[in-house]
Amino acid sequence: MSEPSKRKPLPVLSVRGLNKTFTVGGQTVEALRNVDLRIEKGEFVCLIGASGCGKSTLLRILAGFETATDGVVEMYGKPINGPSPERGMVFQDYGLFPWLTVAQNIAFGPRQRGMSAKQLHELSMHYTDMVGLGKFANYYPGQLSGGMKQRVAIARVLANDCDVLLMDEPFGALDALTRERLQQELLDIWARTGVTIIFVTHAVEEAVMLSDRVVVMTAGPGRIERDIALELPRPRDITGIEFNQVRRDITQYLSSHVAIKAAA
Numbered sequence: 258m259s260e261p262s263k264r265k266p267l268p269v270l271s272v273r274g275l276n277k278t279f280t281v282g283g284q285t286v287e288a289l290r291n292v293d294l295r296i297e298k299g300e301f302v303c304l305i306g307a308s309g310c311g312k313s314t315l316l317r318i319l320a321g322f323e324t325a326t327d328g329v330v331e332m333y334g335k336p337i338n339g340p341s342p343e344r345g346m347v348f349q350d351y352g353l354f355p356w357l358t359v360a361q362n363i364a365f366g367p368r369q370r371g372m373s374a375k376q377l378h379e380l381s382m383h384y385t386d387m388v389g390l391g392k393f394a395n396y397y398p399g400q401l402s403g404g405m406k407q408r409v410a411i412a413r414v415l416a417n418d419c420d421v422l423l424m425d426e427p428f429g430a431l432d433a434l435t436r437e438r439l440q441q442e443l444l445d446i447w448a449r450t451g452v453t454i455i456f457v458t459h460a461v462e463e464a465v466m467l468s469d470r471v472v473v474m475t476a477g478p479g480r481i482e483r484d485i486a487l488e489l490p491r492p493r494d495i496t497g498i499e500f501n502q503v504r505r506d507i508t509q510y511l512s513s514h515v516a517i518k519a520a521a
């Protein structure tokens with residue numbers, strides 16, 4: 258047995274031998290087969306792969322919205338049995354409450370947990386400012402742009418004290434400029450908070466810009482094909498030789514091994 262000080266810390270998330278099948282109208286769909294994945298605290302990991310390879314299903318299992326058919330899915334060594342504020346999900350379509358203001362959306366989770374009005378106000382102001390929406394605290398989602406809505410969605414899960422941010426193509430519906438701006442803001446938030454991020458994307462460039470590791474999944478049923486550690490220094494330069502070399506390698510790998518239109 259190793260000494261306590263030398264023991265490897267528990268991973269934030271650990272998936273071992275995960276299988277997931279769905280049964281629809283008597284037909285079985287095998288979505289994930291024998292997936293193993295270990296995510297360390299503070300990592301930024303992108304999942305990439307062909308459409309239908311099970312990226313969203315894996316994220317939903319980590320969130321606790323779906324259960325595994327077989328295998329182990331743990332957070333800090335404890336089984337994930339359902340949704341929890343410590344694992345916050347950000348969707349492409351924002352998922353905000355349209356009848357609540359920005360500040361109220363952000364304070365929603367803590368309010369449910371019984372936080373006082375004064376604390377709620379301070380918390381929502383803190384996170385509204387963190388995502389640069391201080392002036393828009395009293396706006397409703399319908400009065401915001403897509404990028405602003407996604408900032409609110411990110412602030413809402415952070416305000417809920419999440420340890421892990423699970424992001425399902427969060428910037429997929431945004432124009433290129435807004436997307437780049439939000440990528441930079443997300444990297445700032447990640448650096449400031451130390452939150453662990455698992456981010457699903459179809460875009461190789463986005464994965465190389467953001468992540469410590471790119472996990473490539475293959476379709477039919479979804480398996481992990483490659484787990485690529487990115488050694489590129491930060492901040493990353495999208496025009497740099499190294500950046501483009503890595504981007505090209507991953508794109509070539511995807512197009513030769515995985516049926517995907519690599520949006521790079």
Ligand SMILES: Nc1ncnc2c1ncn2[C@@H]1O[C@H](COP(=O)(O)OP(=O)(O)OP(=O)(O)O)[C@@H](O)[C@H]1O
Nearest residue numbers: 279280281286288307308309310311312313314315
């Ligand atoms: N609730 C469900 N019921 C039945 N089948 C499902 C369900 N959710 C996902 N599937 C199936 O599981 C497989 C994986 O789907 P999933 O949405 O996880 O893939 P994905 O990689 O996220 O796809 P995309 O990149 O297109 O969003 C698909 O064959 C899909 O049809």
